Amino acid sequence: MLEQGNLRVLVLHLINEAPRHGYELIKAIEDLTGGVYAPSPGVIYPTLTMLEELSQLSATTEGTKRLFSITDAGKAALEEAKPVLEAMLARLAMAPSSDAMMPVERAVENLKTVLRMKLSNRADDPEAMRKAADMIDELVRKIEEI
Template sequence: MISPKRQGGSFKMAQKNILQFIILGLINDHPQTGYELTKSFDNDIGEFWSAKHSQIYPQLKTLEEKQYLTHTMEVSGEKLERKRYSITPAGQHLLTAWIAEPTINQTNGKDEFVLKLYFIHDQTDPRLTTMLEEQLQYHTEKLTHLKNQLSKKFPDGGDPANFGHYLILSHAVSRETEYYDWLNDALKQI
């Protein structure tokens, strides 16, 4: 359970280390190296969660110290050694328990564009059209990318073996479609 912490006269919820659960989930699918995990964040997971190399490797070490992961050494090429991580039964238990917990709605996403819009008070502000058009281009490209990923990975709709991934990708398409529609509507109001 997450407990509230007093901060500056108000209560804030302490945040869980979600990255540990993502790593456990990815490794639970199949043993991976740190490099392979980083690539997973660049490809599939990056659509809805990001993590940097500098976050992933220390988290791997911590998870191994807590005995949620173990590793074997393998040689790649002539001399390059790398660790291939596997989940332990304790790690599987932790992952299973986290998935079963009720999910608290989080608003930790930061959208600098929306913050800037907040400070534009006049509908005729000359910066507004350019800002909206730039965002529309960005979200159009993102929506196209997500739709391509969805059709490439799930050409026949939801796959029972990967249904969660299908639902997440479908949600990302819906979210970007809504953002795209909102930007188009905003441009029509100028």
């Protein structure tokens, strides 16, 4: 969903809009992607720490939470990355919502279930495995043509 380094730019952009906590950033990114992608805390918090170490963000502690604000250095970095940000926001605006992906996700889960049920007890049948692999490969080719 995001290319290398884009998360940092997106975080700076969102914090530039308004100071935020880490969890608020996760939800804001999830909203931007229509629910298709939400960075994990294991991704977002190291990114915040790195941006703070680069002096692009500052943080204040509110109880057990940290509120992040953008610094002048962060605003300069964001301005420098403006073309990247604009392209990324345009791409995210065109991303399908999680609702749109539901039929595909359901179909993939059905495929995984039938593979487990039908083939798990036929692992010693190379012909059945080859036929299943051929069918899946054919499906992949058809999907690529869409």
